[in-house]
Amino acid sequence: MTKLRAYREQDFKKLLAVDLICFVPGIAYTEEELRHFLGRPTAIALVAENARTIAGFVIADRFRSRGAGQWMGHIITLDVLPEARRHGLGASLLTQAEEQLKAAGCDHVALEVAEDNTAAIAFYKKHGYTTLKRLPRYYLDSLDALLMSKRL
Numbered sequence: 629m630t631k632l633r634a635y636r637e638q639d640f641k642k643l644l645a646v647d648l649i650c651f652v653p654g655i656a657y658t659e660e661e662l663r664h665f666l667g668r669p670t671a672i673a674l675v676a677e678n679a680r681t682i683a684g685f686v687i688a689d690r691f692r693s694r695g696a697g698q699w700m701g702h703i704i705t706l707d708v709l710p711e712a713r714r715h716g717l718g719a720s721l722l723t724q725a726e727e728q729l730k731a732a733g734c735d736h737v738a739l740e741v742a743e744d745n746t747a748a749i750a751f752y753k754k755h756g757y758t759t760l761k762r763l764p765r766y767y768l769d770s771l772d773a774l775l776m777s778k779r780l
């Protein structure tokens with residue numbers, strides 16, 4: 629049975645490995661990038677664990693939006709191993725991260741997704757995200773991203 633729990637420092641290498649499976653080189657995070665996002669004091673990091681294997685994880689964070697000082701949530705990454713997909717794990721991770729962002733004072737959440745990542749775009753649309761704008765050459769200095777967001 630897969631259960632969700634908070635990230636622990638000893639999970640780090642497994643998260644790095646999962647991210648390398650989920651994203652192509654150049655889009656997958658480097659060790660330094662992953663440490664940076666996990667180390668931020670406002671980071672929310674949850675893992676989906678199945679018999680001591682990490683099948684997926686989510687990292688989210690919050691930032692002050694321009695002007696009003698309102699917190700804006702951000703999904704930094706959401707990863708589910710290929711063999712564990714289409715069983716609701718992504719939904720559980722995303723929903724819990726959104727709940728924690730909302731509890732921390734965010735009224736919106738945003739994320740970037742590569743425009744060719746049709747699975748993730750379909751997934752986020754299913755969860756109520758809409759496209760705000762296209763971010764030209766956001767990935768690998770060549771691939772556009774969609775900036776998507778949702779009201780919490």
Ligand SMILES: CC(C)(COP(=O)(O)OP(=O)(O)OC[C@H]1O[C@@H](n2cnc3c(N)ncnc32)[C@H](O)[C@@H]1OP(=O)(O)O)[C@@H](O)C(=O)NCCC(=O)NCCS
Nearest residue numbers: 650706707708713714715716717718719747748750751754
């Ligand atoms: C996007 C991702 C997190 C979804 O995780 P998941 O555990 O499969 O998601 P769930 O099982 O909760 O939801 C599946 C739903 O998402 C949508 N979806 C997922 N993959 C899809 C695909 N290949 N084609 C169409 N729709 C898809 C469908 O609505 C699907 O529902 P269905 O199975 O009833 O058709 C997973 O595919 C993944 O890790 N991809 C690689 C990393 C990535 O792209 N992360 C997101 C960008 S930050």
